[in-house]
Amino acid sequence: MSTTIQQQKIVLVTGGSRGIGKSIALHAAERGLGVILTYNNNPEKGREVAEQIRASGGKAVALKLDASLLSSFDSFTEQLRAVLKSEWNRDEFDYLVNNAGIAQRTLIKDTTEEVFDQLVTVNFKGVFFLTQKLIPFITDGGQIINISSGLARFAFPGTAVYGALKAGVEGLTRYFAKEYADRKIRVNSVAPGAIDTEFGGGKGDESHRQQIASMTALGRLGEADDVGAFVASLLSDDSRYVNAQRIEVGGGIYI
Numbered sequence: 001m002s003t004t005i006q007q008q009k010i011v012l013v014t015g016g017s018r019g020i021g022k023s024i025a026l027h028a029a030e031r032g033l034g035v036i037l038t039y040n041n042n043p044e045k046g047r048e049v050a051e052q053i054r055a056s057g058g059k060a061v062a063l064k065l066d067a068s069l070l071s072s073f074d075s076f077t078e079q080l081r082a083v084l085k086s087e088w089n090r091d092e093f094d095y096l097v098n099n100a101g102i103a104q105r106t107l108i109k110d111t112t113e114e115v116f117d118q119l120v121t122v123n124f125k126g127v128f129f130l131t132q133k134l135i136p137f138i139t140d141g142g143q144i145i146n147i148s149s150g151l152a153r154f155a156f157p158g159t160a161v162y163g164a165l166k167a168g169v170e171g172l173t174r175y176f177a178k179e180y181a182d183r184k185i186r187v188n189s190v191a192p193g194a195i196d197t198e199f200g201g202g203k204g205d206e207s208h209r210q211q212i213a214s215m216t217a218l219g220r221l222g223e224a225d226d227v228g229a230f231v232a233s234l235l236s237d238d239s240r241y242v243n244a245q246r247i248e249v250g251g252g253i254y255i
Contacts, residue, residue: 197224
């Protein structure tokens, strides 16, 4: 009787060195996926996550990616292809999680054109063009998950541009699902609610955190692992008929 060796499926998680991205990478590895994670300014953190996965018996590689520098996407793609070949003997990968992003903490009246452009480049333009660049290397029947935000649904002062861009990413999600339907590539967006991480410069004071928690049906702020575990659960055939959807992981905030 012949046996077929099933090759390990691989996920690429951008911004995988900390917070939600780190949690996604760790939970994906726990489910048996090979992990390629990216970091930008902190290579040590990226390598620590990869080493943590390897120490637990998984396979992981950390690569540098500056999501604000679109001219670097070609060289990143070449690095990715080299790693796929050297580590997995493959030319393609299975899942892309577009998680890398930057936050906003400026009211509309204080938002400069420079801040606006930086937010657009990283949170929208970078997502579009990186996905465009990488989708030829995603297997038919694979999946793309775009990390959005609850701020695409509800408004919070100081996050107007960020929230609007995340709404735009949710729109892109549907268009990518439509245009790559012939390859059976599913494209979904996951929108975290109020998550207790350092994203955007800190967790805020305790009274503010308690106020946000009181607006959430489950009565607490989310943790990175609440999102990471859910995203990892989508990266399987269990979600094979979920496509072009926006799924909010927010504990029932602002309902």
